[in-house]
């Protein structure tokens with residue numbers, strides 16, 4: 001389990017190039033600065049940005065088959081990106097992947113666009129719209145943290161999903177319970193993986 005900021009930094013560093021690691025440090029600065037102006041992350045998590053936000057996002061990569069993210073793959077789609085996790089963190093860690101972030105709130109969209117610009121993330125674009133209004137495209141991965149209850153999330157995201165799409169849904173402590181509430185057909189399509197950043201939290205992953 002990743003329990004400290006130092007462990008979180010070491011974990012993330014082991015997953016990426018030095019240039020990505022440095023970009024994450026810069027992103028942490030931008031995030032903490034902006035958090036003084038708008039409510040992006042909880043005050044309590046300001047001291048634990050690497051554990052609660054960066055490592056928590058980075059761990060999703062371990063649940064994607066290598067071939068899903070091969071050259072020329074469809075974009076990774078992150079729903080309700082808000083302050084950046086997990087989609088913007090993935091875009092920083094994997095500059096080889098196309099990543100699309102959907103966020104509807106104007107000030108958050110402005111912040112995300114500024115980050116993409118200042119961090120020179122040419123692989124990442126921000127769609128400042130409600131997901132319901134976004135023209136569908138096939139996604140290799142659909143991620144969403146704290147976006148919507150599972151049933152609604154699956155309904156809104158289904159136009160972007162293909163037979164090969166991998167869903168990665170960090171659901172905190174409600175993961176197993178939320179999945180259990182679904183119809184059997186849905187339950188069979190997903191399972192829960194243990195989160196590395198919180199021993200009580202789970203990630204709902206498609207089979």
Ligand SMILES: C[S@@+](CC[C@H](N)C(=O)[O-])C[C@H]1O[C@@H](n2cnc3c(N)ncnc32)[C@H](O)[C@@H]1O
Nearest residue numbers: 080081082083085103104105129130131145146
């Ligand atoms: C609780 S925040 C989570 C932000 C981020 N994913 C995280 O984990 O820190 C949920 C975000 O989803 C956005 N959102 C909610 N419904 C949306 C929709 N239908 N389309 C696009 N964004 C939406 C909200 O504006 C908000 O920024």
